[in-house]
Amino acid sequence: MRRLALVAVSLLAAATAWWAARPAGPIGPEPRATRPPERSAAPPSPANEPRLARDPFAFADAARVVEERAVEPPEHPAPLLLLPPPPPPPPLRLAGLVERGGRLQAVLARDGEVALAAVGEAAFGFTVVELDPVGGVLLRDASGETLKLRAER
Numbered sequence: 001m002r003r004l005a006l007v008a009v010s011l012l013a014a015a016t017a018w019w020a021a022r023p024a025g026p027i028g029p030e031p032r033a034t035r036p037p038e039r040s041a042a043p044p045s046p047a048n049e050p051r052l053a054r055d056p057f058a059f060a061d062a063a064r065v066v067e068e069r070a071v072e073p074p075e076h077p078a079p080l081l082l083l084p085p086p087p088p089p090p091p092l093r094l095a096g097l098v099e100r101g102g103r104l105q106a107v108l109a110r111d112g113e114v115a116l117a118a119v120g121e122a123a124f125g126f127t128v129v130e131l132d133p134v135g136g137v138l139l140r141d142a143s144g145e146t147l148k149l150r151a152e153r
Contacts, residue, residue: 092108092109092139092149093110093152094136094151095107095109095151095152096151097131097151104118104119105118105131106131108123108126108137110124118131119131125142127139127141135150136148136150
């Protein structure tokens with residue numbers, strides 16, 4: 001074990017010495033000498049220089065010119081389409097049917113509250129008149145009006 005540690009330290013010392021002794025210049029082939037580009041004898045003139053599509057330094061200083069267009073109002077404005085408001089949600093919904101204690105009960109929901117009611121029982125101001133697993137639930141309110149609810153799928 002001691003011998004392995006000694007070999008590892010020796011290798012580490014050799015790698016550090018090699019890295020410290022390497023030349024500081026770039027690694028790779030020497031760059032080739034290039035000739036500077038030839039210059040024309042004529043001094044640059046505005047006609048010889050390429051034109052820019054815009055002046056990048058004039059953006060912040062120059063005021064923007066906005067082209068105003070004459071917009072004519074249409075002769076006959078389009079009528080506004082008024083959609084009828086959506087129908088209000090039913091005051092009560094049938095969330096499902098359950099069987100508890102051998103009796104079929106309706107699971108009624110309103111405003112996040114849930115209640116169970118069997119035939120003849122009342123919940124949320126409605127009395128269950130009829131329960132049918134296929135047809136739904138028939139309810140009657142205090143004024144005698146009936147409401148038929150079907151389970152949501």
